[in-house]
Amino acid sequence: MEERLQEILAPYKGKSDALIPVLQEVQAELGYLPEEAMMAIAKTTGVPESHVYGVATFYAQFYFTRRGKNQTKVCTGTACHVKGAARVIEAFERELGIDCGCTSEDFEHTLETVACVGSCALAPVVVVNEEVHGQFQSSSIGKVIEDLKE
Amino acid sequence: MLQRINSPSEMVEMRDFCKAAFARQKVRFLVCAGTGCIAGGSMEVYEELKRHIAERGEDVDVELLFEGKDSEAGASISGCHGFCQMGPLVRVEPKSTFYTKVKVKDVPDIITTTLDEDSVVERLLFKNPDGSHAVAEHDVPFYNRQTRIVLAGCGTIDPEDIRNYFAVDGYTALAQIFADHSPEEVIDIVTQSGLRGRGGGGFPAGRKWKAGYDAKATPKYVVCNGDEGDPGAFMDRSVLEGNPQAVLEGMTIAAYSIGARYGVIYVRAEYPLAVVRLQKAIAQAKEFGVLGENIMGTGFDFDIDIFQGAGAFVCGESTALTLSIEGKRGMPRVAPRPRTTEVGLYDKPTLLNNVKTFAYVPDIIRKSADWFKAIGTESSSGTAVFALTGHIKNSGLIEVPMGIKLREIIFDIGGGIPKGGKFKAVQTGGPSGGCLPESLLDTPIDYDSLDEAGSIMGSGGMVIMNERTCMVDVARYFLQFTEEESCGQCVPCRLGTKQLLEILNDICRGRGKKEDLDLLVELSHSVHGGSVCGLGQTAANPVLTTLRYFKAEYEAHIYDKCCPAGVCKELISFVIDEEKCKGCMLCAKNCPVDAISGEKKQVHTIDQSLCIQCGVCFDKCPNKFSAVECVSPKIPVTPKEKMEVS
Ligand SMILES: Cc1cc2nc3c(=O)[nH]c(=O)nc-3n(C[C@H](O)[C@H](O)[C@H](O)COP(=O)(O)O)c2cc1C
Ligand code: SF4
Ligand code: SF4
Ligand code: SF4
Ligand code: FES
Ligand code: FES
Numbered sequence: 085m086e087e088r089l090q091e092i093l094a095p096y097k098g099k100s101d102a103l104i105p106v107l108q109e110v111q112a113e114l115g116y117l118p119e120e121a122m123m124a125i126a127k128t129t130g131v132p133e134s135h136v137y138g139v140a141t142f143y144a145q146f147y148f149t150r151r152g153k154n155q156t157k158v159c160t161g162t163a164c165h166v167k168g169a170a171r172v173i174e175a176f177e178r179e180l181g182i183d184c185g186c187t188s189e190d191f192e193h194t195l196e197t198v199a200c201v202g203s204c205a206l207a208p209v210v211v212v213n214e215e216v217h218g219q220f221q222s223s224s225i226g227k228v229i230e231d232l233k234e
Numbered sequence: 235m236l237q238r239i240n241s242p243s244e245m246v247e248m249r250d251f252c253k254a255a256f257a258r259q260k261v262r263f264l265v266c267a268g269t270g271c272i273a274g275g276s277m278e279v280y281e282e283l284k285r286h287i288a289e290r291g292e293d294v295d296v297e298l299l300f301e302g303k304d305s306e307a308g309a310s311i312s313g314c315h316g317f318c319q320m321g322p323l324v325r326v327e328p329k330s331t332f333y334t335k336v337k338v339k340d341v342p343d344i345i346t347t348t349l350d351e352d353s354v355v356e357r358l359l360f361k362n363p364d365g366s367h368a369v370a371e372h373d374v375p376f377y378n379r380q381t382r383i384v385l386a387g388c389g390t391i392d393p394e395d396i397r398n399y400f401a402v403d404g405y406t407a408l409a410q411i412f413a414d415h416s417p418e419e420v421i422d423i424v425t426q427s428g429l430r431g432r433g434g435g436g437f438p439a440g441r442k443w444k445a446g447y448d449a450k451a452t453p454k455y456v457v458c459n460g461d462e463g464d465p466g467a468f469m470d471r472s473v474l475e476g477n478p479q480a481v482l483e484g485m486t487i488a489a490y491s492i493g494a495r496y497g498v499i500y501v502r503a504e505y506p507l508a509v510v511r512l513q514k515a516i517a518q519a520k521e522f523g524v525l526g527e528n529i530m531g532t533g534f535d536f537d538i539d540i541f542q543g544a545g546a547f548v549c550g551e552s553t554a555l556t557l558s559i560e561g562k563r564g565m566p567r568v569a570p571r572p573r574t575t576e577v578g579l580y581d582k583p584t585l586l587n588n589v590k591t592f593a594y595v596p597d598i599i600r601k602s603a604d605w606f607k608a609i610g611t612e613s614s615s616g617t618a619v620f621a622l623t624g625h626i627k628n629s630g631l632i633e634v635p636m637g638i639k640l641r642e643i644i645f646d647i648g649g650g651i652p653k654g655g656k657f658k659a660v661q662t663g664g665p666s667g668g669c670l671p672e673s674l675l676d677t678p679i680d681y682d683s684l685d686e687a688g689s690i691m692g693s694g695g696m697v698i699m700n701e702r703t704c705m706v707d708v709a710r711y712f713l714q715f716t717e718e719e720s721c722g723q724c725v726p727c728r729l730g731t732k733q734l735l736e737i738l739n740d741i742c743r744g745r746g747k748k749e750d751l752d753l754l755v756e757l758s759h760s761v762h763g764g765s766v767c768g769l770g771q772t773a774a775n776p777v778l779t780t781l782r783y784f785k786a787e788y789e790a791h792i793y794d795k796c797c798p799a800g801v802c803k804e805l806i807s808f809v810i811d812e813e814k815c816k817g818c819m820l821c822a823k824n825c826p827v828d829a830i831s832g833e834k835k836q837v838h839t840i841d842q843s844l845c846i847q848c849g850v851c852f853d854k855c856p857n858k859f860s861a862v863e864c865v866s867p868k869i870p871v872t873p874k875e876k877m878e879v880s
Contacts, residue, residue: 103561104544131561142563142721143544145503162466162661162697163623165711171849178826199547199715201504202468203270204621205318205629214506216273218318222850223824 088113089121093128100131107140116147152187152194154232156180156212161200163207172208173197175222179229193229236300236397238523240531245409248522252401255299261307261348263287266323266389268314268475269507275337276322282341283309283324290349296395307349310398313476315389316631317376320360325371325389332371333358363649376628379647381609381617384593385633388476393511396518399479405524407599408483411490412532420491421447424595426603428615433459433550433588434666434693435768436614436681442585445575446492449583454494456485456536457559457579457586460501460508461543461550464664465715467621467695470589472631474501474508477593478515482525482538484592487599489536492585497538500555503545512540547665547719551767552578552586554721565721566767588693590619610636614680618691624661625700627652634679641675644698655700658799659784663692665712665719666772668779669705688779690772704801705784706791710738712776716769726764730757731773738777742802744868746792754781800864803847807869810851812837814861821851821862843871 092113096106106129110121117140126133140146156176160169173184173195180193187194203209206218212228239245256262265271265280284294287307294308315323320334324344331354333344340358347353359367360374368374371389391398399405411420425440446454458481462470474481485497501508516538519525527535541559548554549564553571556579558564578584594616598606607615614636620643623629627649634643640660644650651657659669668689670677677683681691699708717731734757737750758774765771781788790796797805810821810830815837822830822838829845832838838861840851855862 101559101561104558105542108542108544139561139563142565143546145543145545160465162464162664162695162711163621163629164466166624166697166699166703166708168849174848175826175850198504200465200467201269202462202471202502203273203318204466204468204623205316205631206270206273207623207629216269218270218273 085114085120089124093124097128098130100129103129103131103136103139104143107136107146111146116149116151118148118150150187150191152191154192154213155194155196156210157196157198157201158184159199159201159203159207159209159211160197161204161207163204164200164209167207169197169208172210172220172222175225176210179225238521239405240523242409242412242530242532245406245524245530249400249403249406252300252397256398256401258299258303259296259305259308260328262327263307263309263344263348264312264325264327264390264392265309266313266315266321266325267311267393268318268321268472270314270318271321271323272507274322274335278338279322279324279336279341280309280311282338283345286341286345290345300397310392311394312390313388313393314472314631315371316385316472317374317628318631319629323389330370330372332360332368332374334360375649376630376632376647379642380633381635382633383597383609383617384473384480384590384619385476385631387480388472388631391477393476393478394514396479396515396522399477403600404479404596405483407596408486408490408524409530411487411599412530412534417447417491417493420487420599423599423603424491427598427606428603428610428613429591429594429598429606430614430681431588432590432594432619432693434663434690436691439587439591442575442587443488443491445573446488446494446583446585449492449576451576451583452493453496453582454492455579455582455584456489456492456494456497457556457584458485458497458499458589458592459550459552459555459586460499460505460589461555462502462505462589462693463547463550464693464695465547466623466697467664467693469619469621469631469694471502471505471508473589473593474499474505475511478508478511479519480593480596481589482515482519484595485538486525486529486536487595488585488587488592490534492583494585495535495537497536498541498559498579499538500541500543500549500559503543509540509542516540546721547715548721548767548769551769554767555586556584563721565723566769568723568766571766590694611678611680613682614691618679618694620662620694620696622648622696622698624697625651625655625703626698636680637678639676639678640670643679643696644675648698651698651700655702657698658701658703659699659705659708661689661697661699661708661776662695663690663772663775664695665716666690666768666775667692667695668775669699669708669783670779671783674783688775688782690775702799702801704742704797704799705780705787706738706741706797707799707801709777709780710735710742713738713773716773720769720773724765724767724770726761727770727773730761730764731770733757734761734774734777741788741791742797743804744791744795744802746788748792750792751781751785751788794867796867798866800866802866805868806847806864806866807842808840808845808847808849808852809863809865809869810838810840811861811863814859816859816861818856818859820854820856824850824854826850842869
């Protein structure tokens with residue numbers, strides 16, 4: 085990880101205004117932002133560590149704990165809300181046995197919400213590992229999870 | 235001929251060249267490659283089409299067209315047509331035949347009917363309510379009342395090939411201003427067109443451009459706001475994905491007008507495809523010399539970067555957005571609050587407009603300010619783009635002339651409420667907007683009329699709600715959103731939204747008190763008055779409009795502990811009607827907590843002490859029986875029932 089991190093950070097030496105793209109790139113590589121990474125980012129960009137945390141925690145996109153191999157995001161935008169997103173979330177919670185916003189103990193699944201993915205005409209929408217599932221029916225959850233095992 | 239454009243006059247030659255090249259392809263299958271259709275499998279359809287065309291011995295490589303060769307047929311991708319619900323969509327040119335819900339297995343039929351029989355595949359056409367079929371895209375009721383300007387290119391051109399944009403007059407507006415107009419003249423045209431910002435506020439674009447022009451400091455920046463924070467809207471996404479070059483051209487015209495050297499497009503974190511399309515678009519525009527250094531050989535330089543947001547709604551606000559680009563926390567500037575046109579990105583003069591605002595500009599330049607002004611109303615010229623969603627038959631992206639009535643949008647274009655439902659409310663403006671009832675459906679769509687009604691135009695979200703939507707829950711929903719998204723620096727916004735949310739939560743849970751209604755109004759006003767940015771200032775709008783138009787529903791929750799729409803879980807129970815239940819067992823099989831018992835072909839019953847009100851049985855019970863009912867107030871759980879269980 086150390087090596088890969090240095091590789092990503094190299095072009096950003098001293099570039100404090102590139103903080104957000106750096107955080108995004110590191111997270112894309114590691115899946116989340118562990119403490120070592122945050123320290124390395126602070127060192128490279130020259131931004132104080134407290135400030136790096138201040139910025140990173142402000143934005144919903146950044147995570148500081150390890151996440152599941154599979155990530156399920158249930159859209160809770162207005163269109164999805166009125167089409168029953170809350171019930172979809174509950175159904176996933178029951179099926180995965182975890183609360184929304186949490187990661188399963190075996191790090192297989194993370195379940196969370198997203199405020200609109202821009203496919204509102206297909207509401208309710210669920211995004212599983214970047215794949216958009218439109219007009220989602222809770223009855224298909226079993227199959228969606230089964231497919232992930234392959 | 236495919237080379238850098240070295241003077242504005244070469245632009246016209248380039249257009250004619252590209253037009254001629256595309257015309258050499260007799261039939262073109264345009265497959266929608268918007269996010270919705272891709273989710274439905276459109277890319278597989280695209281590959282299959284190409285394979286079949288190749289099998290017929292046709293060369294599917296578009297490059298050949300530019301080498302002067304003819305082609306019987308070809309396939310390409312397009313952006314979102316706005317009717318994602320009917321996707322994957324395939325449009326066949328030159329007749330604009332419009333195929334819906336196309337699957338890979340439909341491809342052979344499409345190919346043979348089109349190329350061998352000169353006919354159509356009827357089963358894939360859009361079926362009108364009266365049973366007839368619409369053949370061309372513009373015959374579909376969803377489209378035939380629209381006026382498409384910013385969306386014109388979405389669904390009709392290949393967003394990943396700049397030459398396709400050239401072929402439809404792309405960049406001729408830019409060439410025209412280089413050749414004929416001074417920056418002041420361009421600003422005059424924009425002012426005269428009456429174009430107002432499409433990001434929500436409706437600020438006159440010309441006036442903002444003039445302020446950018448007047449600003450003295452350098453360098454100046456042009457920033458495109460593609461944060462699209464309204465949770466339930468996707469207009470900007472479709473424009474960025476479906477016609478990215480129009481946005482780049484609009485920004486470049488703006489840059490020329492105010493004298494900016496750099497531009498940034500701020501794209502919402504959740505829009506990865508938009509980023510990819512923009513990256514390709516920028517690279518191609520530079521290659522052809524319509525962006526970058528020495529644009530069209532005029533000596534004018536302008537570069538555009540892409541910045542990906544990181545998931546904070548408040549960053550859509552202009553001062554927060556520029557701070558975010560600088561790598562800081564996106565908190566709106568408190569005091570002093572200078573105008574972004576004076577002190578914006580890196581404290582330099584910055585012209586910030588919404589995606590659509592920029593995308594309108596090339597057409598306005600090409601077709602004149604008067605042309606644009608003639609569309610729409612006196613105070614709101616042009617068209618409005620809406621993401622029509624929720625409980626509506628035809629859901630999707632629409633573009634309509636300003637001044638059109640809400641009723642026309644919902645019933646004529648949208649086709650009304652599906653499944654025999656009844657209209658209850660229409661929400662516009664997202665978390666800053668409001669909910670309007672049936673009695674206001676004749677309100678014309680324009681900035682002022684919607685304001686007057688208590689809602690706002692917003693950036694284009696329009697959510698239709700049926701009678702099974704609880705308006706207290708909707709208000710609660712929006713407050714939960716704003717409470718979470720408040721950046722927290724103004725106390726009235728931070729604490730006020732929290733308090734409003736708590737009261738609404740209580741009401742939804744049946745713990746509402748008589749005094750809550752007055753308290754909601756009072757708090758709403760203090761949040762409005764004590765907030766520095768639009769988020770706080772408008773956060774209470776969803777509460778105020780629902781209180782204004784749906785007060786009885788609040789009262790039912792508070793006094794009768796009843797949720798008339800059957801949404802608020804703590805106030806409802808599900809019961810099975812003995813008369814209607816046929817004992818098909820579907821409900822029992824699907825109940826997640828095994829609360830339903832009953833033998834096959836016998837009446838089933840729900841154990842209220844176990845039921846968690848998930849609604850699965852309600853959805854599962856076959857329509858022809860409709861035996862499960864939702865009742866409110868809640869049926870009390872008797873101690874006896876509880877004992878039986880334990
Ligand atoms: C909380 C908040 C969120 C906003 N979000 C957006 C947005 O997502 N997109 C947008 O174009 N404007 C948004 N705006 C409005 C911008 O501040 C700004 O007025 C607009 O981008 C200017 O462009 P226009 O004049 O072309 O409308 C938001 C404003 C506030 C207060
Ligand atoms: S009104 Fe709310 S979101 Fe806006 S600056 Fe104040 S606290 Fe932040
Ligand atoms: S509402 Fe849900 S929990 Fe209750 S009986 Fe029906 S299916 Fe079971
Ligand atoms: S699904 Fe409906 S009809 Fe079938 S057993 Fe349940 S309540 Fe009765
Ligand atoms: S509201 Fe769910 S995708 Fe937009
Ligand atoms: S994605 Fe194909 S119509 Fe919208």
